[in-house]
Amino acid sequence: GAVVSQHPSWVICKSGTSVKIECRSLDFQATTMFWYRQFPKQSLMLMATSNEGSKATYEQGVEKDKFLINHASLTLSTLTVTSAHPEDSSFYICKTSVYNEQFFGPGTRLTVL
Amino acid sequence: SQELEQSPQSLIVQEGKNLTINCTSSKTLYGLYWYKQKYGEGLIFLMMLQKGGEEKSHEKITAKLDEKKQQSSLHITASQPSHAGIYLCGAANFNKFYFGSGTKLNVKP
Numbered sequence: 001g002a003v004v005s006q007h008p009s010w011v012i013c014k015s016g017t018s019v020k021i022e023c024r025s026l027d028f029q030a031t032t033m034f035w036y037r038q039f040p041k042q043s044l045m046l047m048a049t050s051n052e053g054s055k056a057t058y059e060q061g062v063e064k065d066k067f068l069i070n071h072a073s074l075t076l077s078t079l080t081v082t083s084a085h086p087e088d089s090s091f092y093i094c095k096t097s098v099y100n101e102q103f104f105g106p107g108t109r110l111t112v113l
Numbered sequence: 114s115q116e117l118e119q120s121p122q123s124l125i126v127q128e129g130k131n132l133t134i135n136c137t138s139s140k141t142l143y144g145l146y147w148y149k150q151k152y153g154e155g156l157i158f159l160m161m162l163q164k165g166g167e168e169k170s171h172e173k174i175t176a177k178l179d180e181k182k183q184q185s186s187l188h189i190t191a192s193q194p195s196h197a198g199i200y201l202c203g204a205a206n207f208n209k210f211y212f213g214s215g216t217k218l219n220v221k222p
């Protein structure tokens with residue numbers, strides 16, 4: 001089946017720095033990629049939808065200037081957490097789909113000190 | 114947006130006991146997915162249901178979608194410590210995919 005990879009799998013950074021998370025579809029083209037985040041003891045919340053070659057659309061309450069999404073190719077979408085703060089510490093996961101099948105990346109655990 | 118409410122929020126059961134987790138949607142479901150997860154780790158796909166009244170089983174886990182396609186249940190028979198984790202239902206709505214609120218399961222040996 002289709003495989004989605006994420007890099008890095010975990011990252012620790014200092015407050016104020018920016019962190020880039022990459023999501024790649026390894027053996028297929030992903031026109032649309034979805035980004036989710038999960039805080040401890042909570043469910044996965046949809047942050048934004050990225051479409052190849054166009055601007056991402058963000059869910060209500062998600063700051064588009066803080067969470068920059070780039071989907072420059074059909075196999076790569078990136079999420080950059082700019083000027084990260086401890087409250088951005090979370091588990092970030094990307095997802096795409098092929099027909100009715102959902103394919104998730106393994107996730108990235110971000111800790112901001 | 115699609116709202117998926119899960120109940121219970123958390124559950125502690127003795128090993129060997131049966132349990133049921135429910136997922137209720139505010140809108141008609143055209144595809145309902147069940148996943149298992151441990152926080153900070155990836156999702157494990159369990160089952161997908163599409164048709165009203167559909168029921169699927171895998172090992173000791175059975176999932177059903179009601180006839181009206183607005184509620185699904187996940188039933189675990191003779192629970193084991195390996196069943197512990199967070200169970201999430203998910204559904205697609207207008208090309209977006211949303212998750213339920215989650216149910217945390219602990220199984221006491």
